[in-house]
Amino acid sequence: MSRAPKVLAGTIAGIAGVLAFPMSHRPLTIASPTTNAKSNSSGSSSSSGTSNSSTSSSSSSGAAAGSTQVTSATGTDEAFRYGDIAVKVTIKGSKITAVTMASQNETDSRSQEIDSYAIPQLESQVLAANSANIQGVSGATFTSQAFYDSVVSALSQLGFK
Amino acid sequence: MMGESSTHLEPVMGTVVGFFSETLLPINGLKDAVEELHEVDRIFSTWKLASPISQLRSGQLERSSLDESDATLIDEVLSRCTLARELTDGAFDPWAMPGGVDPTGLVKGWAAARAREALLRAGARDVMVNAGGDIAVSKRTDGQLWRVGVRHPSQPGALAAVIGVESAVATSGNYERPGQLVDPTSGRTARGTISATVVGPELDLADALATGLFVRGHSLLARIDELAGYEAFCIDEGGRWYSTPGVRFVDATQAAAC
Helix, strand or coil: CCCHHHHHHHHHHHCCCCEEEECCCCCEECCCHHHHHHHHHHCCHHHCCCCHHHHHHHHHHHHCCCCCCEEEEECCCEEECCEEEEEEEEEECCEEEEEEEEEEEECCHHHHHHHHHHHHHHHHHHHHHHCCCCCEEECCCCCCHHHHHHHHHHHHHCCCC | CCCCCEEEEEEECCEEEEEEECCCCCHHHHHHHHHHHHHHHHHHCCCCCCCHHHHHHHCCCCHHHCCHHHHHHHHHHHHHHHHHHHHCCCCCCHHHCCCCCCCHHHHHHHHHHHHHHHHHHCCCCCEEEEECCEEEECCCCCCCCEEEEEECCCCCCEEEEEEEECCEEEEEECCCCCCCCECCCCCCECCCEEEEEEEECCHHHHHHHHHHHHHHCHHHHHHHHHCCCCEEEEEECCCEEEECCCCCECCHHHHHHC
16 A cells, blocks of 8 residues: 555656646635635635626725725727727725726627626736735736727826826 | 835736835836836837837838837847747747737736836835736845735636745736637647646746646646746646646635735
């Protein structure tokens, strides 16, 4: 019996030390650390991080941390390959607290898939700066020029360059 | 905790680049860093038809008729692309893109690392430059690693993991350009791997390696593991994780408790 582990170790070394391991990671939600710990321990991660409703709840919990005024602006409606979109940016003081889709009119299901990823991606990148347990988020951001242009116009309305 | 920390967000390169520091960002360094990014965008944007790279791609201009400093930067990026193509055994290949050479998959990381250097030259400490999820950081003065969340490939707003990072990390996934990443060696749309993350000393290579890992799948991990200082992991469609041994996964419960 004691030989089995040695054989296994030899095999792992033989493939240049690359390990393959299935992991049952429960996704971590991007929110305040306390919210995180609770949602993870209760095991109800499926209820969070799925839609715009969780987006707005996480941004409002961020806003509760200070007393600076919260303002928002909606960027221009930009045409893109699959339809058109407008992005709403919310700031508290000089910090962006939420980036959400103000309107969207799409022509196929694929673009809806893109949107559902695009908004939380940019938002979480921004919100990560306010989270105590992580300092940044790796993973690509939506690169549509339309999305970008709308964000830029919203930022400019809010007094960002 | 948030005492002196500072954040700047710059819309550039088709994304929003975030600059973070746990101390104050020196204004001159920030200005240089931002200018650096806009300059890279001007030269390398494939969205802008008048950019030098677009004109090279369309054949409107030869390399010899480009502005000399633009040409120097393009040469530098293309030589890094050549290296990345060799290191990924062709899985990352800017010359296989439709419409001519497209170094986009490496430029964002390259630019973010240059922006970080501009900040450090101006005296900044403990800085993070996040270019649409490609992250360049300076080594922390407290000796710890940066804690970086890796976006979950299928659940918006969720993280798949938290990892410790000293210099750079890049993640490639199907949320980037769904269905558009093609394995240049087979011509087929990349399938199987839904998220690929590479950690290492240089962000431009990490960026390109992540693209290669996403396209080729976990069979590329052995090659990445041979590169000094680089570690990587990927997740396949079945939810299986594959990792080189040196990835510094931060325990999720610890991260939440911090």
